[in-house]
Amino acid sequence: MTHPDFDLAAAMGAFLRTRWLQLRLRSRADLEAYQAGRIGQWLSQAVPAVSFYRARGWRRLADLPVTDKAMLMACFDGFNRLGLTAEAGWAHFRAGTAPPGHHVGASTGTSGNRGLYVISARERAQWLGTMLAKTLPHFPFERARVAVILPQNAALYRQPGRGSLLSLRFFDLHEGFDGLPGRLAAYRPDTLVAPPKVLRFLAEEARLPSVRRLFSGAEVLDPMDRGVIEGRFGVTLGEIYMATEGLLATTCRHGRLHLAEDVMHFELEPGPAGSGLVSPVISDFSRSAQIMARYRLNDLLRLSSSPCSCGSPLQAVEEVVGRNDDVLSFPSVEGRRRIAITPDILRNSILNAAQGLGDFRCMQVSEDALVVLLPPGTEDATRRAVEYALLALFQRLGARVLLHIEEKDLPPPIAKLRRVSRAFEEPGR
Numbered sequence: 001m002t003h004p005d006f007d008l009a010a011a012m013g014a015f016l017r018t019r020w021l022q023l024r025l026r027s028r029a030d031l032e033a034y035q036a037g038r039i040g041q042w043l044s045q046a047v048p049a050v051s052f053y054r055a056r057g058w059r060r061l062a063d064l065p066v067t068d069k070a071m072l073m074a075c076f077d078g079f080n081r082l083g084l085t086a087e088a089g090w091a092h093f094r095a096g097t098a099p100p101g102h103h104v105g106a107s108t109g110t111s112g113n114r115g116l117y118v119i120s121a122r123e124r125a126q127w128l129g130t131m132l133a134k135t136l137p138h139f140p141f142e143r144a145r146v147a148v149i150l151p152q153n154a155a156l157y158r159q160p161g162r163g164s165l166l167s168l169r170f171f172d173l174h175e176g177f178d179g180l181p182g183r184l185a186a187y188r189p190d191t192l193v194a195p196p197k198v199l200r201f202l203a204e205e206a207r208l209p210s211v212r213r214l215f216s217g218a219e220v221l222d223p224m225d226r227g228v229i230e231g232r233f234g235v236t237l238g239e240i241y242m243a244t245e246g247l248l249a250t251t252c253r254h255g256r257l258h259l260a261e262d263v264m265h266f267e268l269e270p271g272p273a274g275s276g277l278v279s280p281v282i283s284d285f286s287r288s289a290q291i292m293a294r295y296r297l298n299d300l301l302r303l304s305s306s307p308c309s310c311g312s313p314l315q316a317v318e319e320v321v322g323r324n325d326d327v328l329s330f331p332s333v334e335g336r337r338r339i340a341i342t343p344d345i346l347r348n349s350i351l352n353a354a355q356g357l358g359d360f361r362c363m364q365v366s367e368d369a370l371v372v373l374l375p376p377g378t379e380d381a382t383r384r385a386v387e388y389a390l391l392a393l394f395q396r397l398g399a400r401v402l403l404h405i406e407e408k409d410l411p412p413p414i415a416k417l418r419r420v421s422r423a424f425e426e427p428g429r
């Protein structure tokens with residue numbers, strides 16, 4: 001009934017624990033007490049089992065140094081329990097193999113900037129069980145046929161059970177988008193999890209799968225894509241904010257994202273000055289094959305200022321805005337300082353000015369120049385509206401920006417879609 005790689009007991013255990021915690025943790029005090037217990041156990045057992053932390057005797061989370069991808073990759077064997085080196089890990093990844101009972105994966109990204117990770121089969125199953133408990137509110141009281149489309153590592157698991165309450169299938173994007181509608185139609189999912197660019201592609205296809213639940217995952221969801229996707233599928237789009245680093249947040253039944261504070265601890269550092277955004281530093285106390293402790297993510301979030309009406313004590317998030325790398329920076333008008341512009345500000349200025357705009361790209365190409373690409377055939381009035389809105393924004397912020405707008409076929413979304421990006425490395429940044 002089950003694939004030998006799939007640890008069904010671990011998935012069920014995580015599923016039940018997540019549901020139980022939803023009932024038990026009713027306040028921040030409950031949550032913090034629960035986290036303190038889990039973190040204490042993790043710090044005394046799992047963390048000292050890897051060589052980077054062994055013998056250093058750190059007893060409190062706050063004593064551990066903040067880590068990041070560069071540090072982890074420079075000393076990969078120091079952070080995993082197998083002592084697997086980055087070189088051996090990459091060899092496994094390229095060959096599609098892994099040490100027994102484990103899986104080796106890599107994050108998407110430009111070569112040289114990709115992160116490698118190792119996770120045990122048990123932890124993967126737990127990750128899946130937690131995700132299902134958070135996203136399928138009526139399971140196991142109703143059946144679910146879940147299609148998960150991820151950019152890579154599609155062979156994460158095989159279908160856990162045939163004819164059972166839960167059917168799950170992973171679809172691969174390696175073969176491109178073309179065969180996807182046909183393969184999905186043959187599977188007939190009622191729940192679909194996919195990156196927004198894939199959902200948008202499906203939304204614009206004639207053969208749209210009819211689903212009851214829809215989740216975007218793996219990359220930032222722009223409001224412009226949400227509108228198109230929800231309009232065509234006719235269901236509300238939920239979000240699963242995940243990364244190789246784990247399950248970071250999911251949408252609750254009231255439609256708001258909540259940090260997965262029941263499986264990891266978040267420290268929230270302030271983002272660029274004046275932006276009101278935060279950048280998470282995570283400690284994943286539910287994983288031990290590779291230790292992610294005080295690991296600084298490259299993401300920017302806007303937190304909700306009010307608690308969610310669902311009553312969950314898990315911190316609510318208004319929006320995952322983008323990556324720190326995508327924060328643009330221009331000289332001030334008087335030239336004495338630099339002005340940071342976060343991706344959401346640019347995106348909202350463009351979309352508020354040109355509501356019918358189907359797509360765009362914004363790229364900082366030099367110290368003071370921004371190129372905006374609009375789809376071929378964009379009306380003159382739309383183009384002018386975008387130009388006025390951006391010039392007004394730069395004036396309001398006091399930033400000196402050379403703006404260049406052109407029409408161009410927009411690059412197909414093969415890699416991670418980032419509408420606002422920086423192709424220019426600021427010296428000293």
Ligand SMILES: [Zn+2]
Nearest residue numbers: 252256308310
């Ligand atoms: Zn909620």
